[in-house]
Amino acid sequence: MEQDNQIFGIRAIIEAIEAGKDIDKVFIQKEANGELMNELTKTLKKNNVNFSYVPIEKLNRLTKKNHQGAIATIAPISFVSMETLVEDVLAKKEKPLFVILDQLSDARNFGAIIRTAVCCGADGIIISKNGAAPVNGDTVKTSAGAVFNIPICKVDHIKDAVFYLQGSGVTTLGATEKAEQEIYDVDLNVPIAIIMGSEDKGINPSVLKIIDVKAKLPMFSVIDSLNVSVACGAFLYEAIRQRR
Incomplete structure (x- = not known):
């Protein structure tokens, strides 16, 4: 450190x-x-x-x-308020793309997600104040400096962020193996916030109850889950594919 x-x-x-x-x-x-x-x-x-x-x-x-x-x-960066982030992005774009991280705790996974989010043109990342991965040297290094190129905001509760985004016309999509439909069957060519859960427990059940859509990635192995940064990359690039 x-x-x-x-x-x-x-x-x-x-x-x-x-x-x-x-x-x-x-x-x-x-x-x-x-x-x-x-x-x-x-x-x-x-x-x-x-x-x-x-x-x-x-x-x-x-x-x-x-x-x-x-x-x-x-933190090596200054955080922005969620209200400022959402209002500024919606004023400029019809179909924003946000990433919400629910209790993600590993700084290197966080850094990898930040790097992918920047590469995919995501408009902002939302994390919780408590229990979230720190924005430290490991985060900066793993993100290859991308952490300085995307707004990041902290909220008291992820549920508050979900409600606020929904009220702003943004669809909230949760990545979970409990979903019935695959990501390829979901319309991502709309204002959307992709929610990724923690490495061990996934998205909090209380958050899962209130989000708009749930989706999963197809798995063809006895291993039933991917590293969260890899899964997030797959979701983000499917959004890019649909929007091209």
Whole structure:
């Protein structure tokens, strides 16, 4: 992890959050306590900043400096609001293409999806504030720098993003092996948001209930699923094929 993308020390992290810095994630030492640490956790929760408790060994690997039990990573990009993203894109395009990632947790998968999304001309990527893969050095490297070429926004809940897009006339399509129809039977030549789930659990059941369309990829093996970045690529390129 790049030292330039780190903030260490409890008070420094609190001040960075209150100053409006784009904090990607905060790592807090397990079982750490004290008045200042309690203030930090309250600030994190109040501002919906993604954080997790980790062993001190992990913190010591991230930096050799005095971290006081807390290290924050700063995103190398600035996030945009979902409302701004959707409004700006709809003002310019009749058939936008968005990607929603529901609890995707691997930074390298995230980076690979970003790279493919940029290559396919996607208009933006939407992720959740909590539980999502970090936008860090691995993400930037795997995306081959594409992370700087597409708007990314964070939302409190993926369901909120789905409702907002639906209200804006965008069809929401979930990639799931539970679907009855294949992606090749779905009309993608419309305003659409493709939703990909986490590596292990797929799309959250509560999200599946509210999306417009579900689709799957055909599988011809005892292996019943693809890597999420590969599956996302297949969905995106089918959208491109239909729109050509």
